[in-house]
Amino acid sequence: MAIGNNVAVTAAGAMVNSRFKKTAGSGQAASIAFMTALILALTIALGAIIAIIAWAVVEGHTRLDWDLIFNGPSTARRATAGYSVAIAGTIQIIAGVILVIVPLGVGTSVYLELFADKSKWWNRIIELNIQNLAGVPSIVFGILGLAIFVRFFDLGFVVAAGSLTIAILVLPTVILASREAIKAVPSSILEGSLALGVTPWQAVWKQVLPAAGPGLLTGVILAVARAIGEAAPLLLVGAVTFVTTYPEFFEGGYSALPVLIYNYAGRAQMEFQVLAAAGVILMLAVLFVINSFAVWLRARYERSW
């Protein structure tokens, strides 16, 4: 009995030991391998960012001159062609986008966050719809712009059509960001001012919106950053023509920065491919400035209530 017990205990101990050691040993190796794989995945993703920027800088740095900004497109003078017309187009598009998304985006978020009765079916439809609109591919917004703004409202292939198309495309982004900004304002601010006897709108306008201001602005800025890089929908609403004159908002052909980059890149001559890469540097620089501003704004005005 005693011997049997001893044997059993030893055997069990050995088994536990071997098991434990084995899992501990191989577990450690597996853990290290696993963590290496995770870090590798992250490194590849971050490396891709560096590679894309490196491509633009290496291929395009020779054309970083003032001609790039102040000269228009030209097939005759390839070495000094630039993006002036496209930059003007993009600036006009963005101006129109801001005019549309600031009132609509902020207004919708104020309504949904503060006034809408969530139990009403129409408010739920609005919410669900914004969620779905955010997932619609950008090229489909181009089809919308083509059918509605260019053809139905008969604007033609002008900046206004492109601008409205992009505005609707980024609207869900602005609404989602603005709602977060409004949500971040504690309800005690709203309730406190209501308790002092102001009307709901006065409380929203004088208390909630100023408190949410930096967050709202950040959302708009990030939407603008996205709008600058959008090319696909503009292909459908007329930004493709190789225009050499400055656009007017409601008249004349236009181009936009990412679309002209695409246009240059598709040309066979080496000069144009360098020019495309230089255009990418220009666009990345603008986006970098815009995004840095948004980050700074958020850090500077972030309040913890």
Add this chain to the structure above:
Amino acid sequence: MSSSSGLSVRNSTRSLRADSPRIGEKLIITALFMGSTISVFATIAIVISLFAPLPGFFSQISIVEFFTATEWSPGFQNAKYGVLPIVVGTLMIVAFALAVAVPLGLGSAIYMSEYAPVKVRKTLKPILEVLEGLPTVATGLFAFFWLRPFLEILFPWLPWKGVFSTGVAGIAVGLIIVPLIASVADDAMRSVPRALREGAYALGASKLRVTLTIVFPAAISGIIAAIVLGASRAVGETMIVLLVAGAGSPFLSFNPFEGIKAMTAFIAGKATGEIAVGTIEFDTIFAVGALLFLMTLLTNAIAIRFVERYREVYD
């Protein structure tokens, strides 16, 4: 006397009500509501602009031909309208994109949610999101001018053909959806309650084991949502596909080493070409667009379902 008491009564009841009907207030709220409905009108406008030309289109092309024929050659002589080749093109891009983005995205997400210190995670996430924020033209040009030649040097024995490659286009699309997958999966895994992890640690499980057998399965619906959202984004990507996969043949092709026409690239290509409005060729834009819209609507609906499921379980 009686009139003054009447006044005071009236006054006291009045003070419980609003001082005025506040018409301005009501107008503002109505205006806000009207503004909110614009997004609904946008969706309705999308649906109308996509589907209104379809009856005309399908009166000339049979639906059966559209979905089963294997040649897509609008604008060619003897044009054929079988949408399958460009649908396959899109699906191939999605497959390659997911093959790249699922391991990279989930790997990054697991690292950020389970391994990285909070500070590191807070720095990494916005940096990773830069990849998604880069203009797709930039990513597409990089993939065309550098990635494709680089891969050809790395794997010279593969049957590369021409300057375009569906596989490389898929890889590039995969790169831009990594942040999306990483972000949604990271949220899902971090919403798994601490108690589950600590219970497993108390039983002696290693971190690897806790991650793979506790956290990952518990977050699976969020992880699936992340992947489906990534797929939906890949279906709709245009510029990268246009630049890197180029214009393929009108026939079915499963070869990742040559160019292919995907649905988005077809729409962009057709719209920028010189075609007369109202022709059957022009209407292909809307037919393909409608199909694309339905595909992303379906995938997004599936993703939303999965997101709701994990929120329900742990909130």
